[in-house]
Amino acid sequence: MRALTVKGVHIDDTFAEAFGMRATAVIITADSIRWARQAALTMTGFATSVIGCGCEAGINGELTVKQTPDRRPGVRVLLFAVSTAELQKQLQGRVAQCVLTTSGSACYAGLDGEEKLRLGSALRYFGDGWQISKRLGGKHYWRIPVMDGEFVCEATTGLTKQAVGGGNLLIMGRTAQTTLAAAEAAAAAIARVPDVIMPFPGGIVRSGSKVGSKYKGVRASTNQAYCPTLRGAVATALDPDAACVLEIVIDGLTSEAVAAAMGAGIAAVTKLGPKHGAVRIGAGNYGGKLGPHHYHLRDLLP
Amino acid sequence: MKPLVLTLRGRPDQRLDLAPLVPHRLAGLTAAEIEQIELQTTRRRVVVGDVFRLRIGEATHIRIEGACDRLDRIGHEMTGGEIIVDGDIGARAGRLMTDGRLTIHGSVGPWAASGMKGGAIEIFGEAGDRLGGPDAGEIAGMRGGIVLVHGRVGERAGDRMRRGTIVVEGSAGAYAGSRMIAGTLVVVGHTGPLPGYLMRRGTIVLGEGSDVLSPTFIDCGAHDLVAARLMAGFIGEYSARAAKLFNRPLRRFAGDMAVLGKGEIFAGA
Numbered sequence: 001m002r003a004l005t006v007k008g009v010h011i012d013d014t015f016a017e018a019f020g021m022r023a024t025a026v027i028i029t030a031d032s033i034r035w036a037r038q039a040a041l042t043m044t045g046f047a048t049s050v051i052g053c054g055c056e057a058g059i060n061g062e063l064t065v066k067q068t069p070d071r072r073p074g075v076r077v078l079l080f081a082v083s084t085a086e087l088q089k090q091l092q093g094r095v096a097q098c099v100l101t102t103s104g105s106a107c108y109a110g111l112d113g114e115e116k117l118r119l120g121s122a123l124r125y126f127g128d129g130w131q132i133s134k135r136l137g138g139k140h141y142w143r144i145p146v147m148d149g150e151f152v153c154e155a156t157t158g159l160t161k162q163a164v165g166g167g168n169l170l171i172m173g174r175t176a177q178t179t180l181a182a183a184e185a186a187a188a189a190i191a192r193v194p195d196v197i198m199p200f201p202g203g204i205v206r207s208g209s210k211v212g213s214k215y216k217g218v219r220a221s222t223n224q225a226y227c228p229t230l231r232g233a234v235a236t237a238l239d240p241d242a243a244c245v246l247e248i249v250i251d252g253l254t255s256e257a258v259a260a261a262m263g264a265g266i267a268a269v270t271k272l273g274p275k276h277g278a279v280r281i282g283a284g285n286y287g288g289k290l291g292p293h294h295y296h297l298r299d300l301l302p
Numbered sequence: 303m304k305p306l307v308l309t310l311r312g313r314p315d316q317r318l319d320l321a322p323l324v325p326h327r328l329a330g331l332t333a334a335e336i337e338q339i340e341l342q343t344t345r346r347r348v349v350v351g352d353v354f355r356l357r358i359g360e361a362t363h364i365r366i367e368g369a370c371d372r373l374d375r376i377g378h379e380m381t382g383g384e385i386i387v388d389g390d391i392g393a394r395a396g397r398l399m400t401d402g403r404l405t406i407h408g409s410v411g412p413w414a415a416s417g418m419k420g421g422a423i424e425i426f427g428e429a430g431d432r433l434g435g436p437d438a439g440e441i442a443g444m445r446g447g448i449v450l451v452h453g454r455v456g457e458r459a460g461d462r463m464r465r466g467t468i469v470v471e472g473s474a475g476a477y478a479g480s481r482m483i484a485g486t487l488v489v490v491g492h493t494g495p496l497p498g499y500l501m502r503r504g505t506i507v508l509g510e511g512s513d514v515l516s517p518t519f520i521d522c523g524a525h526d527l528v529a530a531r532l533m534a535g536f537i538g539e540y541s542a543r544a545a546k547l548f549n550r551p552l553r554r555f556a557g558d559m560a561v562l563g564k565g566e567i568f569a570g571a
Contacts (some may be wrong), residue, residue, distance in 0.1 A: 070532055071531055071535065072528075107529045132564070134486070134532070135532060149527060150527055150528060178418050
């Protein structure tokens with residue numbers, strides 16, 4: 001399976017297998033980028049995996065004052081879920097508990113789309129009758145009186161059914177430090193790609209899972225084939241010199257965005273090289289039968 | 303695109319109803335057919351050919367040249383396209399229009415934009431009373447779209463307005479925004495007595511204040527609101543002067559407490 005080497009980094013001739021998802025985006029603004037980011041971080045906390053969190057969410061990038069509806073600094077947040085109903089539930093709950101509550105924040109649609117999810121039109125009831133509807137041109141906003149003034153929230157945001165979840169890279173190295181350096185470089189490169197997020201902490205996950213478990217009722221469990229401490233005890237996927245594996249999981253609004261992000265990640269890891277970074281890049285799949293989207297690493301080389 | 307041009311031959315001896323001269327009603331008609339359209343409002347028959355010189359062109363773009371204040375109902379129920387008028391016109395311009403653009407290089411009479419549902423009206427001169435207001439017996443006035451008046455407007459601008467935006471760069475007469483149901487009315491200049499009289503919801507912004515504010519409006523303090531930034535951004539596409547009003551903290555008066563009291567008047571703090 002090991003076929004390619006780029007700048008001394010081996011790249012497996014394999015593919016990442018990803019799934020169709022429902023996704024939406026919101027723009028959060030505040031008086032300063034610090035507080036816009038704070039609202040977004042709070043909203044996207046505990047949103048690493050649909051398995052346990054209901055949705056996967058992350059910050060897609062910062063917006064300048066020229067890019068936001070109210071001319072204040074902002075961030076764009078993407079949310080992914082397996083169904084429209086769950087996405088609506090997660091969006092509503094997270095904006096209500098995390099953005100509405102943040103000092104000076106406002107929340108707007110971050111995605112156009114024929115189909116809509118309720119945003120302000122669901123949260124307006126917090127206004128208890130004092131909420132104010134404001135239509136300006138084609139936009140519809142709700143103004144909800146709160147203790148620091150008003151929380152302004154666009155009535156709806158767009159929904160896409162073309163989103164893809166589960167694009168991934170497995171980054172393998174000789175030490176934990178160099179592997180983390182490679183994974184950080186990849187995460188930093190992918191953070192600049194539009195329309196994608198990496199839902200895990202800092203964009204990196206160290207506990208890649210497989211489906212099922214020996215224990216009844218446990219839906220996902222550790223992927224022993226990639227655990228370096230079990231290398232001699234199980235059917236391993238690791239080389240004899242591998243001491244650490246870190247994974248980057250990518251969700252994107254489109255399949256093209258996921259492919260671009262994986263390409264950017266591979267380019268960053270190979271640029272760092274095997275001495276200071278990773279020695280091998282792989283990808284996770286389920287044999288190709290479960291997910292409709294396949295991203296072959298050989299097609300994404302820099 | 304070559305517009306369809308109608309040039310008034312002279313001041314007509316009766317008021318004329320120009321409601322048929324809108325893009326969707328002229329689409330596909332020949333010059334001869336257009337010239338036979340009746341415009342009279344009395345028993346004496348008047349057709350387009352009697353009062354206008356017609357230069358045929360695309361009916362989506364209509365120009366009316368040499369207009370006078372006896373031309374009523376220009377842009378009536380307009381659904382798209384554009385009408386540009388040179389000169390003053392009469393009553394009910396743009397009434398019930400749903401889309402498109404109506405531009406008047408002159409002044410308009412009463413009930414301009416009455417019951418308007420969408421589209422844009424720009425008036426370079428003045429507008430008469432009841433801009434955007436309801437016709438007799440109607441519950442709501444303007445229901446959408448945007449009206450920009452560069453000059454002054456008469457009494458009761460935005461009467462019973464339900465949705466949409468009116469921007470007045472000049473001054474406004476008495477009772478601006480009276481009985482507003484919702485929507486946005488911005489007056490850059492001075493406003494006559496009792497703006498927002500019996501308004502239920504909606505927003506009125508006073509650039510230079512008003513003669514008398516009803517005691518049924520309650521001072522809620524000066525605020526720097528995000529909503530003001532959004533309004534400035536939207537209105538700025540039409541009027542830089544009006545957008546500037548929002549670049550300062552605004553004092554919010556809630557009212558009219560004589561009725562529902564969920565409306566607001568913003569004035570300089």
